[in-house]
Amino acid sequence: MDKGNEISANMNLKFISSIVHPKDGPGTGLPEFAFIGRSNVGKSSLINMLGGRKNLAKISSNPGKTRTVNHFLEQDLLFYLVDLPGYGYAKLSKDEKAKLEYIIKTYILKSRFLRCTFVLIDSRHDPLKQDAEFMKWMMRNEKPFVIVFTKTDKLSKAGRKNLKSNYNKEIQGFIPGFITEMIITSSTTRQGKEEIMKLMKEMMLI
Ligand SMILES: Nc1nc2c(ncn2[C@@H]2O[C@H](COP(=O)(O)OP(=O)(O)OP(=O)(O)O)[C@@H](O)[C@H]2O)c(=O)[nH]1
Numbered sequence: 603m604d605k606g607n608e609i610s611a612n613m614n615l616k617f618i619s620s621i622v623h624p625k626d627g628p629g630t631g632l633p634e635f636a637f638i639g640r641s642n643v644g645k646s647s648l649i650n651m652l653g654g655r656k657n658l659a660k661i662s663s664n665p666g667k668t669r670t671v672n673h674f675l676e677q678d679l680l681f682y683l684v685d686l687p688g689y690g691y692a693k694l695s696k697d698e699k700a701k702l703e704y705i706i707k708t709y710i711l712k713s714r715f716l717r718c719t720f721v722l723i724d725s726r727h728d729p730l731k732q733d734a735e736f737m738k739w740m741m742r743n744e745k746p747f748v749i750v751f752t753k754t755d756k757l758s759k760a761g762r763k764n765l766k767s768n769y770n771k772e773i774q775g776f777i778p779g780f781i782t783e784m785i786i787t788s789s790t791t792r793q794g795k796e797e798i799m800k801l802m803k804e805m806m807l808i
């Protein structure tokens with residue numbers, strides 16, 4: 603079934619803080635779900651989609667918009683969504699790239715409350731080395747993650763249908779034996795919202 607028009611209740615999100623090091627984070631002990639992926643893949647847009655609000659997280663058509671670790675509290679379910687800077691933006695200086703990579707990796711390694719990370723992949727691209735490298739790094743550090751395909755409104759219906767199996771086939775060339783959960787989303791049509799919310803609720807019970 604094509605769930606292109608799926609609509610469900612919004613998350614009750616509130617912006618809490620922008621930090622660069624997890625030691626400065628809210629530190630309340632509530633579980634955290636992070637959003638990571640290449641610059642411009644749609645991390646901030648996805649958080650806005652989940653919250654049903656346009657300007658909760660700042661978005662831009664220019665890559666490199668998010669430069670800090672941003673916590674959003676789900677006020678009913680009591681967990682945080684964490685918007686991270688993107689990786690792999692070619693136009694940044696070497697220093698800026700290194701700084702963002704440090705912020706991202708420090709958060710993932712040091713945050714004591716990170717429950718799961720959503721690794722966002724632009725559905726229009728074949729598996730990219732950068733994404734594969736990042737996922738390998740997550741696996742080496744034993745950090746659980748789920749793949750979220752973004753911008754699937756730009757694919758044909760058939761493209762959406764074959765997305766998971768095609769990606770799964772091709773990613774084997776980078777990471778043999780790779781297997782993980784995958785979710786198809788679009789911030790435009792709101793596809794995938796329910797699936798992400800269901801997964802988070804399940805992970806809250808673990
Ligand atoms: N068509 C379409 N466009 C999208 C979708 N999600 C994001 N975009 C667009 O993609 C661009 C980047 O979105 P952001 O949410 O700022 O991406 P980001 O991953 O947070 O980017 P950085 O913070 O720069 O790393 C914006 O122009 C969005 O409007 C989607 O599902 N469909």
Ligand SMILES: [Mg+2]
Binds near residue numbers: 660
């Ligand atoms: Mg962003």
